[in-house]
Amino acid sequence: MNTLQKTLSTIIILLLFVPAFAQHPPKHPKHVNAPAVVKHKWEKLGSKTVNMKADTDHLLVTAYEGAFTKVKFHxxxxxxxxxxxxIIFANGETKHIAINKDFPKGTNSKVFDLPGNKRVIQKIRFEYQTIDNGNGKAIVTAFGKH
Known part of the structure; x- marks a missing residue:
């Protein structure tokens, strides 16, 4: 085989494989917009086992969790x-929400909108009254939405 035939054969083989590579996107994109992926997901801010003797508990939230637009609890x-x-925000401002409602085990609160665009939560203070039914202490879990 002469040099021209070898070169043409190599080019033809390469051209046959190029369309196959062009059809498959890369497995790891260079730019991933992670906040957009979790933007609409509820994120656990923390849980607190309520004290049967006290009537107020605080749930500390770190700034690591970020800023939120909504909260709810379970x-x-x-x-x-x-x-x-x-709700006590990182800048010292507060939002007080009167609820005055019984929550059976396994239930969620309604969703509470936070004032402003997005707020960093420092802590959440729960004022409650325990309902003794022999099941032990209630566990309250707070969730935030970005």
Whole structure:
């Protein structure tokens, strides 16, 4: 085979494989917009096992979780009567929400919108009254939405 035939054969073989490579996107894109992926997901801010003797508990939230536009909470293990919650923001401002409602175990609160665009939460204060039904202490879990 002469040099011209070898070169043409190599080019033809390469041209046969190029369309196959062009059809498959790369496995790892260079730019991933991670916040957009979790933008609409509820993120756990923390849980607190309520004290049967106290009537107020604080759930600390770190700035690592970021800024949120909405919050809600879930009650597990035992029922609880929630009087109110107060959300304390990183800048010292607060939002007090009167609730005054019984939450059986396994239930969620409604979704509460936070004032402003996005807020960094420092802590959430729960004012409650325990409901003794023999199931032990209630566990309150707070969730935030970015």
């Amino acid at each position: 009650v597990a293990k035992a029922p609880i009567h929630v009087k109110s919650i107060t």
